[in-house]
Amino acid sequence: MTFSRRQFFKTSTGAALAIPLMASLDIDPCEAATGVNYDLSMANPEGAIRLNFNENALGPSPLAVEGAKAGLAEGARYALxxxxxxxxxxxxxxxxxxxxxxxxxxxxxxxxxxxxxxxxxxxxxxxxxxxxxxxxxxxxxxxxxxxxxxxxxxxxxxxxxxxxxxxxxxxxxxxxxxxxxxxxxxxxxxxxxxxxxxxxxxxxxxxxxxxxxxxxxxxxxxxxxxxxxxxxxxxxxxxxxxxxxxxxxxxxxxxxxxxxxxxxxxxxxxxxxxxxxxxxxxxxADMEHARKSRAHVEECRAYYQGEAKKLGITSVSGVPPFILFEMGERSEALVSELRARKILISNGKSWNMPNYIRISYGLESENEAFFKAFREII
Ligand SMILES: Cc1ncc(COP(=O)(O)O)c(C=O)c1O
CATH class of the missing domain: 3.40.640.10 (Type I PLP-dependent aspartate aminotransferase-like (Major domain))
Known part of the structure; x- marks a missing residue:
């Protein structure tokens, strides 16, 4: 299907945001190209829980995904x-x-x-x-x-x-x-x-x-x-x-x-x-989605702070989607041990805080998996 960029621009910024053109696109590049293994694991173990890069586990807004797909179909064009x-x-x-x-x-x-x-x-x-x-x-x-x-x-x-x-x-x-x-x-x-x-x-x-x-x-x-x-x-x-x-x-x-x-x-x-x-x-067009992310982070912060308190661990956090735990000299080893269990978090040594680990909040199930493994290790 074809559409002009101008048309797309107009359509997707309208108040109702129906994005009818994009909605009718149904592109799945992985499906289309048979026999090619598209490896998006970034060299992480299969099924790894990624709590190390301050990413947002909720994923993009469905409207952003639709917009991306529409853009993909126009991939031969430069975007201004x-x-x-x-x-x-x-x-x-x-x-x-x-x-x-x-x-x-x-x-x-x-x-x-x-x-x-x-x-x-x-x-x-x-x-x-x-x-x-x-x-x-x-x-x-x-x-x-x-x-x-x-x-x-x-x-x-x-x-x-x-x-x-x-x-x-x-x-x-x-x-x-x-x-x-x-x-x-x-x-x-x-x-x-x-x-x-x-x-x-x-x-x-x-x-x-x-x-x-x-x-x-x-x-x-x-x-x-x-x-x-x-x-x-x-x-x-x-x-x-x-x-x-x-x-x-x-x-x-x-x-x-x-x-x-x-x-x-x-x-x-x-x-x-x-x-x-x-x-x-x-x-x-979907600021509500960003607000949901904020609410999710607030819930996660309360959960992580509460669990840290129960474990007697000093934590440092603010509004962003991550928290620091002060783990002393064990910090680096803890990161490796969690990695062995396919749970990825960061050690603060690269920011001159080697006694801390940083955990980016994940989905509820991922956060629970983190604490389950963490409790077993410490
Ligand atoms: C404070 C801060 N600024 C910028 C970035 C990177 O942002 P971007 O993905 O927009 O390049 C990060 C990534 O974690 C960050 O923590």
Whole structure:
């Protein structure tokens, strides 16, 4: 069957969202190509319970899947990812020209140092934190000042020390909020204090990959941008609450001048695949699905916290879809022992928290399987 991209775009953004064209598509590439073994296991043991990568076990919205299938049928065509910007802009309440699409938010995070450290300069960041862009800054030879979180204060960001680390050579100031792996979230007053204190030529990057898990009324870096701060870059993603990690779609929100500087190095006009192009439209049309993810995560958090308490284990968590357990020197061995039972979790040694394990929440049955095995091992 055929349909034009324009027609698809119109159809799938309508209020009723019937998506009649997509609904009538019934494509299963695995079925169509006989004799080929499509291995999507990622080298994990068969039947593994994957609680290691902060993925969303609920899976994408059915509308996102339909959109992806519709995109797949148009796979011979380039997708103009920029056409998604008005939809995202409407969703965020921000002008489309302040949005740049990326292949996951990681692309934006990595391009921030590439575009802003061309003439040298240093980076100031909270730590421990997810550092997709920090690795690039390290590889560029930049001095990355990693300022530890305040453990005794809920792993909050040490804003005083972070601001004190800013000097004439600082080009990027990074906060991941809500943070991975600790779950700490910077209150708006803190973000505003940073934005007010930073020299105007320092790019304030706020990674908001987990912002969809915050209560609706919670103010974030996005509100700074709406209030006119022109040196702030917020990155967001469809990987988490929208459960589209494997589809790779994220975006940056910032003043168009910042986006133009970043776009010199990546996030090109055809960098969004047409499968993603369809999927994002479906995802935005089904925000209820993202809200369900948030509710699921809230339930999981209460369950994991409760079980940890019963076992006398110290846990660290916030709004994101994962929790840390403090397991001391046994942490690494525990990860291996669980792996042997096909339950995959992470050890914090790569984020300088070797005494912790991180478990991403799964489906109810997966969470129960984790605790069953965990109780037997510890
Ligand atoms: C804080 C944070 N930012 C970004 C990412 C990656 O996001 P994306 O899939 O949009 O590249 C992750 C992945 O776990 C993350 O934890």
């Amino acid at each position: 990812g920029g056409l998604l910007k008005p939809l995202i802009g409407e969703h965020l309440g921000i002008d489309k020209d302040w949005i740049l699409m990326g292949t996951g938010s990681t692309e934006l995070q990595r391009l921030a140092p590439i575009s802003h450290l061309q003439g040298g300069g240093n980076v100031v960041s909270g730590y421990e934190t997810w550092g997709g862009g920090l690795v690039v800054a390290d590889n560029m030879g930049a001095d990355v000042k990693r300022i530890p979180l305040i453990k005794d204060n809920g792993y909050s960001f040490d804003i005083d020390r972070m601001l004190a680390a800013v000097d004439a050579d600082t080009k990027i100031f990074l906060i991941v909020s809500p943070n991975n792996p600790t779950g700490a979230t910077a209150p708006y007053a803190q973000l505003k204090r940073v934005a007010d204190s930073l020299p105007k030529d320092v790019l304030f990057v706020i990674d908001e990959a987990y912002a969809d898990y915050l209560p609706d009324s919670f103010k974030t870096g996005l509100d700074l941008i709406k209030e006119g701060y022109s040196n702030v870059l917020v990155t967001r993603t469809f990987s988490k609450a929208h459960a589209m990690a494997g589809l790779r779609s994220g975006y940056g929100v910032a003043h168009p001048d910042i986006l133009a500087k970043i776009a010199k190095f990546g996030c090109g006009p055809a960098s969004t695949s047409i499968v993603v192009f369809g999927a994002v439209q479906g995802a935005l």
